[in-house]
Amino acid sequence: MSITDQESLLEIKNLQVDLPGPRKGTRKTIIQDVSLSIRAGEAVGLVGESGSGKSMTTKAIMRLLPKGAETRGTLNYKGRQILTMSSKELLNYRSHEVSKIYQDSRSHMNPLLTIGDFLVEGVVSSGAMTREAAMTKSAQLMEEVGIMSPQARLAQYPHQLSGGQLQRIMIVMALLPNPGLILADEPTAALDMTVQSEVMAILNEQLHSRNMGMLFITHDLDLAAAVTDTLAVMYAGVIVEQGPTQALYDAPRHPYTAGLLASRPSPTEVKKLVAIPGQPISASESGQGCVFEKRCAFSVERCRLERPALRNIDGQMVACHRAEEIVDRLPAGRAA
Numbered sequence: 323m324s325i326t327d328q329e330s331l332l333e334i335k336n337l338q339v340d341l342p343g344p345r346k347g348t349r350k351t352i353i354q355d356v357s358l359s360i361r362a363g364e365a366v367g368l369v370g371e372s373g374s375g376k377s378m379t380t381k382a383i384m385r386l387l388p389k390g391a392e393t394r395g396t397l398n399y400k401g402r403q404i405l406t407m408s409s410k411e412l413l414n415y416r417s418h419e420v421s422k423i424y425q426d427s428r429s430h431m432n433p434l435l436t437i438g439d440f441l442v443e444g445v446v447s448s449g450a451m452t453r454e455a456a457m458t459k460s461a462q463l464m465e466e467v468g469i470m471s472p473q474a475r476l477a478q479y480p481h482q483l484s485g486g487q488l489q490r491i492m493i494v495m496a497l498l499p500n501p502g503l504i505l506a507d508e509p510t511a512a513l514d515m516t517v518q519s520e521v522m523a524i525l526n527e528q529l530h531s532r533n534m535g536m537l538f539i540t541h542d543l544d545l546a547a548a549v550t551d552t553l554a555v556m557y558a559g560v561i562v563e564q565g566p567t568q569a570l571y572d573a574p575r576h577p578y579t580a581g582l583l584a585s586r587p588s589p590t591e592v593k594k595l596v597a598i599p600g601q602p603i604s605a606s607e608s609g610q611g612c613v614f615e616k617r618c619a620f621s622v623e624r625c626r627l628e629r630p631a632l633r634n635i636d637g638q639m640v641a642c643h644r645a646e647e648i649v650d651r652l653p654a655g656r657a658a
């Protein structure tokens with residue numbers, strides 16, 4: 323099946339992931355009923371606190387979940403079912419179709435390999451390119467992402483490059499096989515703000531010039547808002563709010579999203595931070611009701627008893643029974 327701008331590159335429907343529980347024969351749910359789609363040229367942000375299930379979602383997309391994991395639902399890439407791919411298809415999918423960019427590039431690099439050897443290792447060993455072709459393409463891509471003197475850099479070792487340069491090298495490695503989809507897991511978390519913006523601008527530019535899709539994983543709503551077209555907010559393995567980035571950022575409708583926005587510092591003004599009370603829970607600790615119920619200031623009995631489904635309110639998908647009646651009482655999130 324060919325992909326046009328309008329068709330989904332990646333389509334996840336009703337994903338549920340269970341892992342073996344602490345006692346023999348038990349299981350714990352990590353991801354519950356997650357649906358998400360990414361089109362070519364689109365950047366989708368998956369935002370949530372630590373433990374909400376963001377990384378597990380990317381692992382499910384790569385079919386790299388821990389041993390003993392049980393996956394339900396459907397995951398399609400360009401119309402092909404990821405869950406039923408043969409080992410050969412899966413190898414091709416992981417090495418050519420989807421690339422991952424990690425948070426801490428230095429810890430993913432072998433300090434004993436030159437940048438060049440590190441970059442070409444994957445594409446050469448998968449037989450996709452000769453070493454010479456991979457080195458030439460790496461040098462071209464390095465120029466595209468703003469690394470000066472690429473030939474000299476290819477011969478250097480990771481300790482000779484700064485954090486920002488290494489993250490650009492990770493982007494080059496991700497682009498080398500010409501993937502359709504990039505999974506970027508907190509790609510700038512280890513960088514300072516200026517370098518963070520530069521790296522995100524490079525990713526954005528590449529996304530559009532190559533018409534790739536991107537899933538951008540982060541706990542930083544502001545960063546996600548700056549670089550994505552669509553946002554999905556995750557809590558305890560569930561997407562609680564989803565919609566066009568600008569609309570969701572300007573006018574959150576779920577108490578959790580509003581709480582996240584109110585709890586971060588403003589870059590332009592001194593304001594009192596409003597923390598979300600209580601501690602995040604994992605999917606396996608959630609009861610039959612709303613996953614956010616225990617921390618929500620607007621919780622009523624129905625929230626405790628009945629899990630709210632995502633429903634469309636003015637173009638935003640919101641999983642809250644009371645979304646319409648509480649909208650004016652949510653904490654103001656946007657920086658003034």
Ligand SMILES: Nc1ncnc2c1ncn2[C@@H]1O[C@H](COP(=O)(O)OP(=O)(O)OP(=O)(O)O)[C@@H](O)[C@H]1O
Nearest residue numbers: 341352370371372373374375376377378379388604
């Ligand atoms: N290998 C594992 N075995 C069992 N449980 C796991 C494993 N890895 C993660 N979990 C659990 O799965 C849940 C989701 O974890 P996940 O790593 O996806 O969260 P996250 O949102 O990516 O967090 P972070 O931002 O800290 O990376 C958490 O409750 C976590 O404890």
